[in-house]
Amino acid sequence: MTSDSLLSARGLVKQFGNFRAVDGIDVSIERGESFGFLGPNGAGKTSTMRMISAVSQPTAGEIRIFGLNPVSHGPEIRARLGVVPQEDTLELELSVMNNLLMFGRYFDIPRKVIRQRATELLEFAQLSDRADDKCDNLSGGMKRRLTIARSLLNQPELLILDEPTTGLDPQARHLLWDRLYRLKRDGVTLIITTHYMDEAEQLCDRLVVMDQGRIVAEGAPRALIEQYSTREVLELRFGAEGQEPYVDRISEYAERVEVLPDRLLLYVHDGDEVLRAVHATGATPESALVRRSSLEDVFLRLTGRTLVD
Amino acid sequence: MRIFPELHFGSRRSLRILERNVVIYRTQWLMLVSGFFEPLFYLLSLGIGLNHLVGSLSAGDRLVTYAMFVAPGMLATSAMNGAVIDALFNTFFKLKVAHTYDAVLATPLDVNDIALGEVWWALVRGSIYATSFLTCMIILGDAGSPWVLLCLPGAILTSFAFASVGLAACTWLRSWQDFDTVALIQLPIFLFSATFFPITLYPGWLQGLVRCSPLYQSAALLRGFSLGQIGPSSAVHIIYLVVMGLIGLVVASHRFRRILTP
Ligand SMILES: Nc1ncnc2c1ncn2[C@@H]1O[C@H](COP(=O)(O)OP(=O)(O)OP(=O)(O)O)[C@@H](O)[C@H]1O
Numbered sequence: 001m002t003s004d005s006l007l008s009a010r011g012l013v014k015q016f017g018n019f020r021a022v023d024g025i026d027v028s029i030e031r032g033e034s035f036g037f038l039g040p041n042g043a044g045k046t047s048t049m050r051m052i053s054a055v056s057q058p059t060a061g062e063i064r065i066f067g068l069n070p071v072s073h074g075p076e077i078r079a080r081l082g083v084v085p086q087e088d089t090l091e092l093e094l095s096v097m098n099n100l101l102m103f104g105r106y107f108d109i110p111r112k113v114i115r116q117r118a119t120e121l122l123e124f125a126q127l128s129d130r131a132d133d134k135c136d137n138l139s140g141g142m143k144r145r146l147t148i149a150r151s152l153l154n155q156p157e158l159l160i161l162d163e164p165t166t167g168l169d170p171q172a173r174h175l176l177w178d179r180l181y182r183l184k185r186d187g188v189t190l191i192i193t194t195h196y197m198d199e200a201e202q203l204c205d206r207l208v209v210m211d212q213g214r215i216v217a218e219g220a221p222r223a224l225i226e227q228y229s230t231r232e233v234l235e236l237r238f239g240a241e242g243q244e245p246y247v248d249r250i251s252e253y254a255e256r257v258e259v260l261p262d263r264l265l266l267y268v269h270d271g272d273e274v275l276r277a278v279h280a281t282g283a284t285p286e287s288a289l290v291r292r293s294s295l296e297d298v299f300l301r302l303t304g305r306t307l308v309d
Numbered sequence: 310m311r312i313f314p315e316l317h318f319g320s321r322r323s324l325r326i327l328e329r330n331v332v333i334y335r336t337q338w339l340m341l342v343s344g345f346f347e348p349l350f351y352l353l354s355l356g357i358g359l360n361h362l363v364g365s366l367s368a369g370d371r372l373v374t375y376a377m378f379v380a381p382g383m384l385a386t387s388a389m390n391g392a393v394i395d396a397l398f399n400t401f402f403k404l405k406v407a408h409t410y411d412a413v414l415a416t417p418l419d420v421n422d423i424a425l426g427e428v429w430w431a432l433v434r435g436s437i438y439a440t441s442f443l444t445c446m447i448i449l450g451d452a453g454s455p456w457v458l459l460c461l462p463g464a465i466l467t468s469f470a471f472a473s474v475g476l477a478a479c480t481w482l483r484s485w486q487d488f489d490t491v492a493l494i495q496l497p498i499f500l501f502s503a504t505f506f507p508i509t510l511y512p513g514w515l516q517g518l519v520r521c522s523p524l525y526q527s528a529a530l531l532r533g534f535s536l537g538q539i540g541p542s543s544a545v546h547i548i549y550l551v552v553m554g555l556i557g558l559v560v561a562s563h564r565f566r567r568i569l570t571p
């Protein structure tokens with residue numbers, strides 16, 4: 001735990017009844033870093049986010065945010081945080097603009113300043129023309145965009161985003177990425193959870209993979225790929241006959257094989273070379289794809305779970 | 310060990326919850342207006358009808374019209390109903406349906422600020438209704454003394470006591486069906502609190518029970534003010550309502566904490 005970390009947690013535990021949602025994790029995040037939490041459903045990401053955004057109290061362990069203890073200095077810490085919760089928590093009765101105005105008031109920002117910032121943020125969220133609409137009438141993705149805009153109202157030093165892009169269309173997603181790059185350039189620290197591995201690779205300087213409440217790997221995306229996967233991956237799909245007859249025969253050519261319901265993933269150094277070897281055995285895959293290893297492969301290896309594709 | 314852990318309770322930020330509720334209710338102004346007229350209608354109808362039927366009755370050392378007797382009781386009842394209904398329905402909605410407070414807790418506000426803010430809101434609403442009620446009461450000649458002005462803080466105190474307990478109670482409600490249980494509790498309180506006739510008319514064994522009722526405490530306090538009969542018993546009523554409100558508030562904030570930050 002370095003003392004100048006923006007955020008550090010040691011031995012963090014969150015227990016619900018007898019169930020440990022977060023089971024003793026250590027993280028330390030530096031100022032200006034963008035840090036990711038990956039993990040399958042139920043891994044404990046949101047539980048962790050809620051503790052490090054000074055909302056829920058850890059069952060055990062210690063957190064320092066801006067050098068302060070969230071248990072005793074919650075309000076001071078939260079004043080400097082921006083939070084995008086996994087579930088939108090908008091005031092559905094209020095208009096889009098009033099949602100921002102009201103939220104800014106919780107931070108004691110003067111009305112005039114809120115209005116200025118809100119106007120700019122609605123521009124960014126592409127909701128300017130919906131400013132006077134009741135929030136309830138927005139589409140799911142628009143609500144998400146408003147929630148993201150809202151998190152920036154208090155110009156936070158640390159922005160905590162729990163699956164920010166879930167439900168966003170590709171364009172909105174890229175707009176958010178752009179904004180996050182700019183925030184990062186301006187020195188804002190980012191903490192992100194996501195189920196999109198391309199997003200994690202794009203956005204995160206460093207990330208951890210969580211599974212069942214524990215951290216199972218930590219590092220920069222490229223370093224994790226190098227550590228937990230091979231250079232290339234050969235994906236094979238077999239037709240109606242199925243892949244079972246070939247698994248054993250093919251396995252010897254790969255460092256590791258993942259058998260998925262609809263395809264085989266062969267972890268290899270040189271995909272094309274292995275594909276030729278596969279053909280030589282007489283196997284006739286319906287389709288074959290050689291690609292570079294990605295975070296998805298790391299994720300699959302560490303958690304045993306695939307992602308939706 | 311600190312004996313009074315809640316001695317400094319909430320912060321100035323709790324006023325933001327009040328502000329939030331005002332903003333929301335601006336879109337639902339009809340509700341405010343109806344709350345405004347309801348007691349007026351009661352006052353008028355009771356005054357016209359029952360004054361003739363019942364005639365005058367003795368309260369303390371003087372004879373008063375029935376309307377003079379019953380008006381403070383109705384003020385107490387309306388303060389109770391207003392506070393309890395808002396605390397129960399609207400807070401239940403914010404707490405368990407709309408998850409309004411989840412957003413608030415991502416800001417510098419704390420659980421205590423939320424509970425306290427909802428109480429401020431109850432006080433503001435309560436004072437608006439009480440003011441309109443008292444104005445009608447005075448105009449209709451149902452006030453028995455200049456001390457009737459004390460009924461305003463008295464009614465606000467009533468709102469405080471019931472709103473706090475209502476906030477605490479709503480945390481135990483699981484679904485809208487549970488509101489039937491609330492009605493089941495509220496009805497006997499309403500009927501057995503000597504709001505519509507003097508406590509001496511209840512059988513002796515029931516009088517003790519009636520005295521325990523918070524609505525009786527409030528009605529007796531307000532009746533004392535309205536008729537200018539202020540004495541040590543007024544102090545007892547006040548202490549009762551203050552303690553009730555404080556306990557409700559502390560329990561409410563503990564329950565809010567358990568629910569909102571599990
Ligand atoms: N308030 C709660 N009470 C009881 N159990 C809870 C509570 N909140 C979370 N859990 C449990 O803790 C575990 C971790 O949940 P959490 O929401 O942190 O997962 P997650 O990693 O964010 O998952 P997802 O990717 O689905 O969002 C889950 O098994 C969940 O059921």
Ligand SMILES: [Mg+2]
Pocket residue numbers: 045046047086162
């Ligand atoms: Mg989650």
